[in-house]
Amino acid sequence: MKHATGVKIFSCTMGASLVLGGIGAITPALAQQWGADAPACANGAITRNAVDYQKIANVSGSFSFTQDTLTPADEVFNLFGTAVTSMCAKPGYAFDKVAYEEYYLNVGGMVDKVHTVSLAELANMDEKQQQNMRCSCGMSPALSMANVTGVKVSDMVELAGVSPEANTITFKDKDGYGLPLPLSYVTEKEALLVYQIDGQQLPEGERLQVWIPDTVAKYFTRAVTDIELSVSDELPPVEGPDAEYRAKVNILNTVNGTFKVGDMISFEGYADDCGNQVTAVEFSLDGGETWTAFDTTASGTDSWVYWHFDYVTEAEGIFKLDVRAVTDDGTVSPLASSMVFEVEE
Missing domain, CATH: 3.90.420.10 (Oxidoreductase, molybdopterin-binding domain)
Known part of the structure; x- marks a missing residue:
């Protein structure tokens, strides 16, 4: 098992990799932004665009975050x-x-x-x-x-x-x-x-x-x-982000190849709410039925939460990792960020 530590390429044992798609800006093309309301099929997998995603409840992994990562x-x-x-x-x-x-x-x-x-x-x-x-x-x-x-x-x-x-x-x-x-x-x-x-x-x-x-x-x-x-008779209002763009979250990797069972996949991305504190980043591998939360209350409000999540693959199949953020006022990301990846024996 190889745990990638490079800045641009995140590699695994058998040739699969995650490529960092740019630190900031727009969600990568492969990251599907949708919530937990995905349709389910009879065998318990999640169906979207003719793909059956396998489920793993209460996903576990290693989480960390920094606040000094910058966009080039x-x-x-x-x-x-x-x-x-x-x-x-x-x-x-x-x-x-x-x-x-x-x-x-x-x-x-x-x-x-x-x-x-x-x-x-x-x-x-x-x-x-x-x-x-x-x-x-x-x-x-x-x-x-x-x-x-x-x-x-x-x-x-x-x-x-x-x-x-x-x-x-x-x-x-x-x-x-x-x-x-x-x-x-x-x-x-x-x-x-x-x-x-x-x-x-x-x-x-x-x-x-x-x-x-x-x-x-x-x-x-x-x-x-x-x-x-x-001089204004009434002070002009200062508008914040539209409701659907509160608690922004993004996965910045894109998939290149197929992973093997036991490989460690290193995901990274950001969460931010434009001056409000992000108190948790949450991950799901079962279409949002269960979420594993990682505490970020130690974060400040003057910078984004730039997170890293290492996950060791447990079974073969096609999976979709969903990520969302939670803020100090209870706002949950209206738009989750998602990454689809495939695991073989």
Whole structure:
């Protein structure tokens, strides 16, 4: 028996393997997202798409998790260029390329004086911040964790002298697109104007983005050129993820080949609820009739739960591993993540 420890390939004794399909973003094509309401056939196996899945109740295995695993920068850039921009940040995602030296940010509206700063000046500010932060779409499964570098929004608006009456802030791109937010929310969350991800400059058309902890990505305006301070009679609401995208969970492996009885299969993936604590990750090998829960109450809320689950195969057949997450308010993943694999004698 071989227990895989590599980053990209998870191997077993007789040639079968699990391939890591990218740390973050969209559910892999082979991962079927469905719950415990699968139809059952007479012999007790689960039937879906003409496949009979064998059942093992109360699946057991070795579980661990970390919170410092990050999505590679190129995958984060791809996420912004596809799922987040088409469903979250802005309709359409074609931005004019702007040279680093020619990119400027204006802070205006209810301020003492409009303040303009170049991207180069912003990047050279002494108050720069570097931290891990999530980018989670509220209308799709898309999710990533990234190490971002930028400056606090609060530091920038202070340079312009904010009017005491201002209670709303809007981050706009060159076309004027942006969603208003309560100024107090943005400052309390310590939102950042981000110009680097994983030490890399952002693409030419999106030199500067706003990232806000515990906030869905539709508020992450790309290619920010203007920050506008204003007064609202009623503070704009801050919306969270749609109900079906609470307690996100994902298996990041894809299957390559067939396993043997006694092989150890190393699964990995993430669970996250955009600022709410994930208190457990649960696994099922019988279509959701029984779930084995692993405690994650030691996790923090500022990063995803990146989990590892090692399972030693017990019998031959075709199996489907379902994974779901549970949060501190009792929310259970509306969309479980699944992986189908085959075991031979």
